[in-house]
Amino acid sequence: MKCSKCDNKAIIKIPYSNLALCKDHFIEWFEKRFERIVDKYKMFENSKKIAVAVSGGKDSTTLLHLMKKLSEKKGFEIIGINIDLGIDMGKQYSSKSTEFALKNFEMLGVKYRIVRIKERYGFTIDDAKHKIKRPVCSTCGLVKRYTLTEVAEEEGADTIVTGHNLNDMAQFIMAGYFNGDVRDLARLDIITPPEKGYRVMKVKPLFLIYEKEILTYALVKGIPFLYDSCPHTFRVGGVTQDTIRRKLEELEETIPGYMLMLVENFINKIQPALKEKYIKEEELGHCKICGRPTTKDREICSFCAVRLKMTGQTVNIK
Numbered sequence: 001m002k003c004s005k006c007d008n009k010a011i012i013k014i015p016y017s018n019l020a021l022c023k024d025h026f027i028e029w030f031e032k033r034f035e036r037i038v039d040k041y042k043m044f045e046n047s048k049k050i051a052v053a054v055s056g057g058k059d060s061t062t063l064l065h066l067m068k069k070l071s072e073k074k075g076f077e078i079i080g081i082n083i084d085l086g087i088d089m090g091k092q093y094s095s096k097s098t099e100f101a102l103k104n105f106e107m108l109g110v111k112y113r114i115v116r117i118k119e120r121y122g123f124t125i126d127d128a129k130h131k132i133k134r135p136v137c138s139t140c141g142l143v144k145r146y147t148l149t150e151v152a153e154e155e156g157a158d159t160i161v162t163g164h165n166l167n168d169m170a171q172f173i174m175a176g177y178f179n180g181d182v183r184d185l186a187r188l189d190i191i192t193p194p195e196k197g198y199r200v201m202k203v204k205p206l207f208l209i210y211e212k213e214i215l216t217y218a219l220v221k222g223i224p225f226l227y228d229s230c231p232h233t234f235r236v237g238g239v240t241q242d243t244i245r246r247k248l249e250e251l252e253e254t255i256p257g258y259m260l261m262l263v264e265n266f267i268n269k270i271q272p273a274l275k276e277k278y279i280k281e282e283e284l285g286h287c288k289i290c291g292r293p294t295t296k297d298r299e300i301c302s303f304c305a306v307r308l309k310m311t312g313q314t315v316n317i318k
């Protein structure tokens with residue numbers, strides 16, 4: 001298979017664009033595509049300091065490399081944030097993740113923070129798995145969102161970027177339809193404005209980029225990343241979620257560009273309509289422990305409820 005743009009051997013086929021690309025032309029095409037998406041959706045028009053959430057996997061490390069390049073072009077500042085969640089399960093998953101994040105921070109010379117939740121909040125995700133009734137991934141998601149927002153605010157960032165890719169988005173959308181969870185779908189945005197009283201917005205710049213393309217980019221650019229998946233992964237929605245993802249990937253094989261259309265149409269047409277109908281400006285209260293916004297009927301936020309259960313501590317009272 002020859003590259004569509006030169007005589008070299010192609011390393012990847014992009015069926016939905018009818019392209020086959022060699023290493024150099026793929027890198028050029030991929031970086032341009034990332035920039036076009038960022039510009040089209042006006043992702044960083046007002047961003048001055050962007051916090052990049054880096055778990056150490058292929059998506060977030062690739063995102064860090066792309067953001068570093070973009071920051072030099074557009075003139076914003078970036079800071080990498082890695083959260084050590086304390087997931088071990090005999091596989092040292094979190095410490096390995098942090099090791100890979102650190103390799104990338106040092107390789108690119110970007111400023112960074114590594115936050116160990118055991119030191120910061122007094123418990124780990126592995127501890128929470130046994131003590132908190134909700135599914136471990138739900139606790140973990142809550143802890144990650146809370147920590148990321150707090151640390152980004154402490155660093156004076158106005159934007160957080162995360163590495164959710166096109167396959168993740170397609171899976172979230174189909175799972176939302178499957179569960180009939182209209183509110184979750186209404187909240188599935190690519191640019192989430194800051195919570196009331198806060199300044200940091202959240203953006204998913206890789207939302208239209210296929211997992212396979214990200215993996216290829218990471219490999220050809222020699223980006224160090226952790227191959228292992230989290231030992232709790234199988235709990236994320238269990239078999240149903242895995243099957244949805246696999247079936248979507250099979251559909252993509254038969255109908256090239258299927259996931260792209262699904263996600264683009266959802267974000268451009270369906271989500272705005274759902275948001276208007278289902279997301280109302282709620283009157284918010286403030287968590288009695290940490291001071292962050294919470295629903296009016298709750299005295300403490302979900303994070304502080306977890307922390308209280310795990311440690312019995314209520315430090316940082318505001």
Ligand code: SF4
Pocket residue numbers: 087125136137138140141230231232233234236
């Ligand atoms: Fe956290 Fe679950 Fe992801 Fe593991 S798979 S990092 S527990 S959300």
Ligand code: ZN
Pocket residue numbers: 003004005006007008021022023024025
């Ligand atoms: Zn070429």
Ligand code: ZN
Pocket residue numbers: 287288289290291292300301302303304305
């Ligand atoms: Zn709180």
